[in-house]
Amino acid sequence: MNPASVLVIGGGLAGYNTARELRARGYAGALSIVDPAPLPYDRPPLSKEYLLGRRGVADIELSPAAWFSEQGITLVTGSVVALDAATGTVVLENGQTLNADAVVLATGGSARRLPIPGARDPALFELRTMADADRLRVALAPGIRLAIIGAGLIGAEVASAALELGATVVLIDPIDPPLVPALGPELATRLHLMHADRGIEVLTGLPVEITAEGPVRTVHLESGRSIEADAVLVGVGIVPNTALAETAGLETDNGIIIDPHGRTSAPRVFAVGDVARIRAADGHLERRAEHWENARNAGAVTAAALLGQNPASPGAPWFWSDRHGVHVEGVGDMAAPGTSVVRSNPDGSQVVFRLAADGTMAGAASIDGGLAIRAARRIIDRRIVVAADLLADPAVDLRKLAR
Numbered sequence: 001m002n003p004a005s006v007l008v009i010g011g012g013l014a015g016y017n018t019a020r021e022l023r024a025r026g027y028a029g030a031l032s033i034v035d036p037a038p039l040p041y042d043r044p045p046l047s048k049e050y051l052l053g054r055r056g057v058a059d060i061e062l063s064p065a066a067w068f069s070e071q072g073i074t075l076v077t078g079s080v081v082a083l084d085a086a087t088g089t090v091v092l093e094n095g096q097t098l099n100a101d102a103v104v105l106a107t108g109g110s111a112r113r114l115p116i117p118g119a120r121d122p123a124l125f126e127l128r129t130m131a132d133a134d135r136l137r138v139a140l141a142p143g144i145r146l147a148i149i150g151a152g153l154i155g156a157e158v159a160s161a162a163l164e165l166g167a168t169v170v171l172i173d174p175i176d177p178p179l180v181p182a183l184g185p186e187l188a189t190r191l192h193l194m195h196a197d198r199g200i201e202v203l204t205g206l207p208v209e210i211t212a213e214g215p216v217r218t219v220h221l222e223s224g225r226s227i228e229a230d231a232v233l234v235g236v237g238i239v240p241n242t243a244l245a246e247t248a249g250l251e252t253d254n255g256i257i258i259d260p261h262g263r264t265s266a267p268r269v270f271a272v273g274d275v276a277r278i279r280a281a282d283g284h285l286e287r288r289a290e291h292w293e294n295a296r297n298a299g300a301v302t303a304a305a306l307l308g309q310n311p312a313s314p315g316a317p318w319f320w321s322d323r324h325g326v327h328v329e330g331v332g333d334m335a336a337p338g339t340s341v342v343r344s345n346p347d348g349s350q351v352v353f354r355l356a357a358d359g360t361m362a363g364a365a366s367i368d369g370g371l372a373i374r375a376a377r378r379i380i381d382r383r384i385v386v387a388a389d390l391l392a393d394p395a396v397d398l399r400k401l402a403r
């Protein structure tokens with residue numbers, strides 16, 4: 001395509017990395033990023049080191065302001081409210097109009113709201129932005145009672161951080177254990193049990209209402225049980241920010257539909273990151289990836305496609321998470337049909353491999369097993385068939401199996 005100008009809507013990791021990769025690939029045209037935040041920042045620390053006060057604002061900037069000037073990338077602070085997909089013209093909430101040959105939608109997702117009475121109470125907490133993290137950090141004084149609805153990746157990370165900050169934590173989820181599709185039942189169970197071991201009250205139940213009395217919030221469960229808290233965090237996933245794409249007439253379906261190179265149904269519009277959903281070559285719609293590495297890789301793929309280059313496939317999707325002093329990683333698809341093989345190492349680290357019927361590996365997940373996941377990723381990407389007994393044996397070097 002090689003457009004004379006590119007406008008990126010959304011300055012999260014996916015939008016930032018699209019711009020970064022465009023310049024790295026020699027793109028010399030006009031390049032702008034529009035986002036409500038003045039400088040692009042990284043989100044994973046918001047539920048970890050930033051929430052704990054161990055990293056500050058400057059530590060989580062994706063690049064310092066000077067880098068954007070050096071690269072000739074214009075940062076526009078604002079929110080886009082309308083897009084004309086045919087002309088590449090966008091309108092900001094202040095009435096400003098911008099135009100570009102190509103537009104990249106990198107609008108990410110917003111925290112999902114619970115569909116129950118009381119869920120729109122502005123005193124409830126969610127965690128998606130730096131401002132959300134700042135607000136939560138102020139609330140997490142020692143001794144505060146924090147109820148967390150949703151024990152997925154973010155709920156679990158905040159539970160761990162809040163405990164470290166001295167809060168009394170109740171963690172509520174309707175599913176026991178959560179995260180089986182991401183990690184498999186073996187690791188999901190072990191990780192979920194860690195919460196109670198560390199002193200968190202873990203409740204399996206479905207919230208049906210949240211009521212308020214003065215500063216206290218009460219979460220009512222379907223079972224009749226109610227939990228009083230000084231702060232309630234709702235961490236039940238995200239909804240993709242597709243409104244702009246929808247009103248611009250782009251194809252959407254729980255995400256903006258793209259081809260594997262980021263092209264939407266409109267020729268001059270691309271989409272990338274959490275908001276995008278790939279239609280594979282065989283026509284099936286893939287699950288949206290809501291992980292950091294996907295946002296980074298997809299930015300590179302889209303930049304290449306914008307320049308008419310042939311981008312390399314990033315391979316099996318990967319994510320990580322940290323809680324209670326352990327490091328969790330997953331690669332590929334742990335929910336794929338097949339069988340699981342567990343490798344338990346003498347140091348307490350553990351890896352579970354998901355094998356398809358034809359002996360290839362579909363996914364792997366680990367607790368404190370990053371090197372094993374790296375090897376598993378090569379095994380998945382190269383479609384190497386490895387015997388289950390070798391995978392299970394901690395004495396066998398996985399790197400050799402990945403060659």
Ligand SMILES: Cc1cc2nc3c(=O)[nH]c(=O)nc-3n(C[C@H](O)[C@H](O)[C@H](O)COP(=O)(O)OP(=O)(O)OC[C@H]3O[C@@H](n4cnc5c(N)ncnc54)[C@H](O)[C@@H]3O)c2cc1C
Nearest residue numbers: 010012013014043044079080107108273274290291292295
């Ligand atoms: C607290 C937290 C912890 C996480 N931890 C991990 C982790 O440990 N491991 C992992 O793999 N992943 C983690 N993630 C997920 C990872 O951060 C996301 O997958 C990644 O940020 C997605 O990047 P994105 O650019 O697609 O979307 P986002 O980061 O959501 O960025 C989208 C941007 O678009 C802007 N925007 C939206 N609409 C408009 C508009 N109309 N006009 C202008 N701008 C707009 C938004 O303000 C936002 O800045 C975490 C996410 C969060 C929130």
